[in-house]
Amino acid sequence: MKYLKIILLAMLACLAACQPKGSSPATPSDTAPVATVNGTPISREFFEFYIKGITNGKKPSDLTKEQRTLALDTLVRAELVAQQADKDGTTKDQDIVDMLELQRLNVLQGAESEKYLKDKKPTEQELRAEYETQIATLPHLEYHARHILVATEPFAKKLIEQLEKGASFTDLAKRESMDSSKDNGGDLGWMTPTGMVKAFADAVVALKPGEYTHQPVQTQYGWHIVQLVETRDLAAPAFDSVRQRLEQMVAAKKFKTYTDDLLKSAKVDKSAEEAPAPSASKDLK
Numbered sequence: 001m002k003y004l005k006i007i008l009l010a011m012l013a014c015l016a017a018c019q020p021k022g023s024s025p026a027t028p029s030d031t032a033p034v035a036t037v038n039g040t041p042i043s044r045e046f047f048e049f050y051i052k053g054i055t056n057g058k059k060p061s062d063l064t065k066e067q068r069t070l071a072l073d074t075l076v077r078a079e080l081v082a083q084q085a086d087k088d089g090t091t092k093d094q095d096i097v098d099m100l101e102l103q104r105l106n107v108l109q110g111a112e113s114e115k116y117l118k119d120k121k122p123t124e125q126e127l128r129a130e131y132e133t134q135i136a137t138l139p140h141l142e143y144h145a146r147h148i149l150v151a152t153e154p155f156a157k158k159l160i161e162q163l164e165k166g167a168s169f170t171d172l173a174k175r176e177s178m179d180s181s182k183d184n185g186g187d188l189g190w191m192t193p194t195g196m197v198k199a200f201a202d203a204v205v206a207l208k209p210g211e212y213t214h215q216p217v218q219t220q221y222g223w224h225i226v227q228l229v230e231t232r233d234l235a236a237p238a239f240d241s242v243r244q245r246l247e248q249m250v251a252a253k254k255f256k257t258y259t260d261d262l263l264k265s266a267k268v269d270k271s272a273e274e275a276p277a278p279s280a281s282k283d284l285k
Contacts (some may be wrong), residue, residue, distance in 0.1 A: 034072055042072075050075060073228040113255050122250040128239070130253075132244050135236045139192040141202050144229040146186040148172055149179040149222050156216035156223040163212060169227050178222060186227070192234065197221075204228055 051060050051071055060068050061067035085091055122130075146169060150156050159172055162229040170185030177186055203217045207228035216223040239246075 035073060035076055037076055040079060042075050042079060047072065098143060116255060116258055117251050120254055122247050126250050127243065127246045130250050131239050131242070133180050138236060139234055141231050142190045142192055143231055144190050144232045145181065145188050146170070146224040146227045146229060147181070147188060147203050148177045150176060151178065151222050153216050153218070153223050156225055160214060160216070160225055163225070169212060200224060200226065208234070209219065217237060
């Protein structure tokens with residue numbers, strides 16, 4: 001129900017707008033609408049669906065009378081807004097049409113994924129294999145670095161000249177750096193390359209402990225003089241600490257294999273301008 005809760009909270013008015021239009025027929029009290037808004041019924045079934053979505057599976061009977069009243073008032077207001085949106089032509093706006101279609105695709109994909117994976121829980125062997133695959137892609141070192149950040153390349157070169165004449169890196173950082181790390185002498189603490197801007201990471205990785213860059217490094221923040229203080233081995237996360245993430249990754253791969261099979265038997269015509277598909281994320285964070 002997690003994906004349903006997200007969709008409900010984001011698109012409550014749209015869901016309410018999906019209620020059948022017109023007057024409700026005479027029905028037994030247990031199936032009668034919980035409310036009718038300008039002739040449009042809010043069904044008891046939809047009300048129960050809404051309650052489950054916002055309460056992690058509770059039934060209306062599990063709530064107090066005040067909570068049920070508040071929930072129903074929320075649906076009534078959403079239905080009124082949806083009706084007004086229809087009158088104002090908002091539902092014909094192309095952005096809204098596209099958003100509703102995207103939500104439909106997301107809901108159906110989530111539901112189909114949940115259904116397909118229901119009896120395909122990852123095995124211990126699959127989790128261990130995925131763990132080894134992911135560990136192999138992680139950085140093996142952490143880097144302790146300092147930097148001095150300035151606005152222009154010429155000024156950065158002047159500071160490098162001072163360093164080459166024996167000036168203290170930390171003193172220069174405290175006096176000249178624009179970065180908040182200046183109070184700590186430019187110290188940035190321990191980082192991995194994936195946590196740095198690429199140009200900065202490339203510069204750090206190329207240094208040996210104690211060395212600094214003799215040419216300024218440019219990033220979107222300005223011009224850096226980078227010093228590598230030391231490195232240390234980066235311990236891989238324990239298997240149990242990332243088990244839930246591994247389960248998600250294995251499940252995602254299984255569902256992708258399923259959709260790959262659907263693609264093989266589908267007739268798909270793409271525009272010549274179609275962009276290449278993005279690569280899958282592989283982090284264990």
